[in-house]
Amino acid sequence: MSRPLVPGLLAENTTDERFLGHVVHRQLRALTEKGSRHVVDVERTEIGDCWTIKDADRVGCAVLELAADCHLICVHNDHNERGKAEAVVKLLAGRGLTTPVIPLVPVRETEAWLLADRAVWAGLRGSDPDRLPARPRDVEKLQDPKPVLDAVRPQSGRRPLGDYFDYIGQNIDLEALAQVPAYAAWVAETEEALKGLGYL
Template identity: 40%
Template sequence: MARRYFTLALLTEGRSDQWFLCPVIDRQVAALACEGAVGFDYSGVVTGECFTVAPRDSVVREVRELLRYFDIVLIHHDHNERGKAEAVREALAAYAARIVPLVPVRETEAWMLTDLEALREATPMQDTAWQVPHDVERVADPKAILNDALGRRRDAERDFDRLGQTVCLESLAKVSAYRPWVCDLRAAMEQQRFL
């Protein structure tokens, strides 16, 4: 039997989220693929054209269009837009099983703080004497801590891709809001018989 091709799209709040989440998602899909007996081909997540901070109707239209071409669509929001992903799923109820919310407790930047070694690799010239918070999702301002870790460079977002490529998935799995989207992604992939 021929292997199937798995396609995945992502809508995020902004580009800096994409730079971190795209490599993390690709690595997580590869990890899930190792769990399955079916096997599939996958060439990486594709980002949509609009950001999820756009008006809800625009996001619904974008997701509807993406569902024509992709098996699953991930919708990223930070805490202040938490209900929008569920509203999109409700608006597209017939496809809700193929729409997976990806929502941190506060901000995606908190997830970037989970692995001290990955932070050291992303900032080899920085003094990393500071400590990674025990519960990164309780940090009131993860962007400020991340900026300190990255040396407050003007374009620190460039390091987000490197963090996404190197952050330990096991460390991310300990983060409370990370686990649900992985479980939802696994369930959506199982429903479509990719796992």
């Protein structure tokens, strides 16, 4: 008999939701397949109704709504809103929420994480993976990853940018992504939350 695990996510915008929704689901599957004594059925990531660019109270209310259906919730913010995810966690702890809420915060922007795996870009015809940093961990040293993302994606027959967030989220090598320090920190915190919930 399998045990369900439903992750929730609040992110800054639609493209972040598209990338991180896949990554959260895949990473939880990888963690539970490797470390659980149980068969864990990781369900698709539930996306909240509020973007995290809103104020902490509204984000907190959206987390509480997700908590009714989810076992753990990730709250994403980019660097310029870094403190908001932590503020939401503190706010909800004060309200007695027992569902783990895990900040998911890149050093700069989510777009940097899309650039961590050269091989996934090399598999896209017309892309230019030579524009990527040599090591996955170096993507977070980019002052502005958005122009790099624009330059690396195929230039002819261009699909909407959001399609790449979906594709990379579904196919990025999680081991390459785990070499990015901020992502590795999120994985470690998520692992601890799964242990606390009895999944690992």
